[in-house]
Amino acid sequence: MGGPPDGSPSGGAALRVRGLVKRYGPRTAVDGMDLDVTAGGVTALLGPNGAGKTTTVECCLGLRRPDGGSVRVLGREVAGAVPDADHRSAVGAMLQDGGLPTSARPLRLLRHLARLHAAPRDVDALAERLGVPAFAGTSVRRLSGGQRQRLALAAALVGRPRLLFLDEPTAGLDPAARLVVWELVREAVGEGAGVLLTTHDLDEAERLADHVVIVDGGRAIAAGAPGELVAGASASVRFTASPGLDLAPLRQALSEEVAVAEPSPGSYVVSGAVDPQVVAGVTSWCAQRGVMPQALSVGRPSLEEVFLDLTGRRLR
Ligand SMILES: Nc1ncnc2c1ncn2[C@@H]1O[C@H](COP(=O)(O)OP(=O)(O)OP(=O)(O)O)[C@@H](O)[C@H]1O
The missing domain is CATH 3.40.50.300 (P-loop containing nucleotide triphosphate hydrolases)
Incomplete structure (x- = not known):
């Protein structure tokens, strides 16, 4: 309808x-x-x-x-x-x-x-x-x-x-x-x-x-x-780890169709064309650096995440 x-x-x-x-x-x-x-x-x-x-x-x-x-x-x-x-x-x-x-x-x-x-x-x-x-x-x-x-x-x-x-x-x-x-x-x-x-x-x-x-x-x-x-938001891999990780090597390791960001300190999001290769790329990058990804999740964001992505995480 x-x-x-x-x-x-x-x-x-x-x-x-x-x-x-x-x-x-x-x-x-x-x-x-x-x-x-x-x-x-x-x-x-x-x-x-x-x-x-x-x-x-x-x-x-x-x-x-x-x-x-x-x-x-x-x-x-x-x-x-x-x-x-x-x-x-x-x-x-x-x-x-x-x-x-x-x-x-x-x-x-x-x-x-x-x-x-x-x-x-x-x-x-x-x-x-x-x-x-x-x-x-x-x-x-x-x-x-x-x-x-x-x-x-x-x-x-x-x-x-x-x-x-x-x-x-x-x-x-x-x-x-x-x-x-x-x-x-x-x-x-x-x-x-x-x-x-x-x-x-x-x-x-x-x-x-x-x-x-x-x-x-x-x-x-x-x-x-x-x-x-x-549903309109793209699928993503999300995890938390210590803040300020150098994301440049991860970007290089993944396809150009995904974006890698740290929208708030220690909270990481890989979004875009997320497929099993991307998930494997993220976890193997973490393993190589001895980083334990906490609260690792894959899929559509929650309404809360959509809200924060749209309105930003900084208090005004
Ligand atoms: N009586 C008022 N006089 C002057 N500015 C006001 C007044 N009431 C609200 N504002 C300003 O208008 C803007 C919108 O306020 P409003 O209360 O509508 O927001 P809100 O979305 O309901 O916020 P909250 O989630 O905190 O309740 C704010 O910048 C607020 O400071």
């Missing part, structure tokens, strides 16, 4: 962003961003710190006014517009700062939010799954970080939004809570919601997302299904 002619994923569009620009004074935080979320699909927005992910989400939610471009939420242009009640009730968001009233009590807050929606989820069942009863009477300001996040997810889901923004939903959650969050997201998607997921957890992106957008410098630098992004 092919996608629409503009290259976006197939299925109804829950969110369509084109050429989004947002500046903070002289700094351009978002610089011509394109992205799509389909109804019943999860798009993961991946990118290094400061890449412009949160700013993009905030523009989509109407929390920041874009300087350019178009944002269509559930078919309606919202860039620069004040969201109306219909629009607000169709969109759910779990943001990093929570945005929950600090003096509210969790269960009462969820019941209140449920009343604002036409067809809310069963509050008790949702609260139970996220373990809210254990801290139902504690005010939001006294909750632990993880409890606040679980409550924020419940608050985002309670109105059955058709488009859901999740900004690092499982960062700092314990493993059991992480699994529950993933389950709830999958269920919402199964009911037809579109999800824009911002995460630094590439395992989470691979598990949940059917579409991945890698962002750097405020724009999308790669997009596709996780499997496509990985």
Whole structure:
């Protein structure tokens, strides 16, 4: 099944962003961003710190006014517009700062939010799954970080939004809570919601997302299904050893169709037309020099390696 002619994923569009620009004074935080979320699909927005992910989400939610471009939420242009009640009730968001009233009590807050929606989820069942009863009477300001996040997810889901923004939903959650969050997201998607997921957890992106957008410098630098992004990268031999090995003899020993690099100290990658001869060439070069290659692997890179290759390994 092919996608629409503009290259976006197939299925109804829950969110369509084109050429989004947002500046903070002289700094351009978002610089011509394109992205799509389909109804019943999860798009993961991946990118290094400061890449412009949160700013993009905030523009989509109407929390920041874009300087350019178009944002269509559930078919309606919202860039620069004040969201109306219909629009607000169709969109759910779990943001990093929570945005929950600090003096509210969790269960009462969820019941209140449920009343604002036409067809809310069963509050008790949702609260139970996220373990809210254990801290139902504690005010939001006294909750632990993880409890606040679980409550924020419940608050985002309670109105059955058709488009859901999740900004690092499982960062700092314990493993059991992480699994529950993933389950709830999958269920919402199964009911037809579109999800824009911002995460630094590439395992989470691979598990949940059917579409991945890698962002750097405020724009999308790669997009596709996780499997496509990985398949598009060339096969490689990777190993770690002491840093600063002289790679010139290895380059000479291998065919010209492969590239040899040390992208970070002590981490070596041989990529290109990798075949059994290349693997043998690498291991015999190591043997000749008395180098023990650690964590030697051959094959397609993981999504994490694709991400690091595209965005670089240096902190900015
Ligand atoms: N309110 C603000 N005023 C000025 N600059 C800002 C503001 N918010 C963000 N920025 C800058 O805009 C750029 C993008 O920030 P943003 O928070 O969107 O990145 P991000 O991809 O969400 O990062 P992270 O992964 O760290 O959450 C950064 O350079 C940041 O310093």
